[in-house]
Amino acid sequence: MSKLPNIGTSIFTIMSKMAAEYNAINLSQGFPNFPVDERLTDIVATLAKKEVHQYLPMAGYAPLLSKIAVLVQDSYGRILKPESEILVTAGATQAIFATIQALVDTDDEVIILDPSYDCYEAPVLLSNAKPIHIALNDDYTPNWETIEKVCTSKTKMIIINNPHNPTGKILTEMDFEALQKILLKFPEIILLSDEVYEYITFEEKHISAHTRSQLLNRCIVVSSFGKTFHITGWKVGYLVAPEHLMKEIKKVHQFLVFSVNSLSQVAISEYLDIVSVQEISGMYQEKRDYFSHLLKNSRFKLxxxxxxxxxxxxxxxxxxxxxxxxxxxxxxxxxxxxxxISTFYADGKDLRLIRFCFAKDNSTLEQAAKKLCSI
Structure with missing residues (x-):
């Protein structure tokens, strides 16, 4: 008897396997194919010969926790207690899984906004809880009236993804005001904010749940060094939560991974001393604009x-x-x-839209665009 009878092989796995079989250019999975910063690889090379290969504390490498606190304060003005409000995780997916397993109980309801990433529903189902899927509007803005209508005494959590995968939308100040009104009306609901692309926004600045002072006592924010520093294979993320929720999350975390890869944590800690996260969005904006330019004569509408x-x-x-x-x-x-995009909807809603990943070197984008413009 399967615990997840309706969940099969991920669409990302299927498309990447087909891409390999047909020698196609893979713009499906969300991983960069350009080199990692040499400063980071040099740090790793040096650390590999040092004594950094044994277990680190369960919550994370203490200097890294302190630097995450500085990063959050510099980015959003929020002051954190590194020892009790930050947890280093084996990627954002594990952070989300541990959070839901720790805080969601049998028969609780969790609101998921579709199109949604596929790692949200499974831990809800494994908690014997009920996922409540609410579709975003066709322009991918949230329908807050609909969201409020489905909130009940059973609603334990609302999950938001900002910036949003797969659509690239970001929440506005008006969105947060509407969300805040709902959460103040339903004081038992926990907010899980998946912000793994927080440092990759363009014309408009990212608004983080970290900035909503009235919600911080019941909000978990998930971040990803893998996405921020294009080191997705390292699988290192972190989450921030108030101490009373963090205590419960750590109970689950310790039995999933106990502690995260030691070499990666120490390397990222040292790298944070010399890198600026503010540089990242500019690099990706250039890639977005270049990909758009390459496709301007295609039949695709971006x-x-x-x-x-x-x-x-x-x-x-x-x-x-x-x-x-x-x-x-x-x-x-x-x-x-x-x-x-239909695979991001629980009901398979199909608007004849597809998602490309432009986190690729220019040569890859040029080769792909040549093929796409010939269709």
Whole structure:
């Protein structure tokens, strides 16, 4: 008897496997293919010969916790207690899983805004709780009236993803005001804010849940060094939570991983002394704009991209096929892999949109665009 009977192989795995089989350019999975900062790899090379290979404390390497506190204060003005309000995790997915397992109980309800990343629903189901999927508007703004209507005494958590994967939307001040009104009306609801792309926003500045003082006592914010420093394979993230919630999250965390990779933690701690996270968005904005320029003569219509390193595109001028079939044909006939947006919806809502990852070197983007413009 399966605990997750409706969950199969991830669409990311399927598309990447097909991309490899057909030797297609892989713009499906969200990982960069350009080199990591040499300053970071030099730090790793030096540390590899030092005594940094044994278990670190369960919550994280103490100097790294302190530097995360400084990073959050510099970015958002929030003052944290490193020893009790920060946890280093084995990637953001593990942070989300541990949080939901720790705080969500049998028969609780968790509101998930679709299109949503696939790591939200599984831990809810494994907690014997009920995921409540609410679709964003077709322009990917939240419908706060609908969200409020589904809030009840059973609602334990609302999950937001900002900047949003897969759409690239960011929440506005008005969105946070609406969310705050709902949460003040329902004081038992916990907010889980997935902000792994927080340092990759463009024309508008990212607004973090860290800045909402009235919500901090019941808010968990998840971040990712993997996304921020394009080291996704390291699987190192962190979460921030008030101490009373963090105590429960740590109970689960210690039995999932106990402590996170020691070499990675020490390396990131040293790297934070010499890198500026403020430089990151400019680099990705150049890539977004370049990819957009390359596709200007294609038949794809690019949707607004306000953050993340994903570009959503409509293919409605090209085909009436459903988005899964279109993405498969894109690989087999045209040699480019993308992700169908319908797979981010619980009900499979299909608007004939697909997602490209532009976190690639210029040569890869140019080769992919040449193929896409020929369709």
């Amino acid at each position: 949707m607004p991209c306000e953050g993340t390193y994903f570009q959503v595109a409509s293919y409605s001028a090209i085909s009436n096929e459903n988005d899964v079939d279109f993405c498969k044909k894109l690989i087999t006939k045209h040699g480019v892999a993308a992700i169908p």
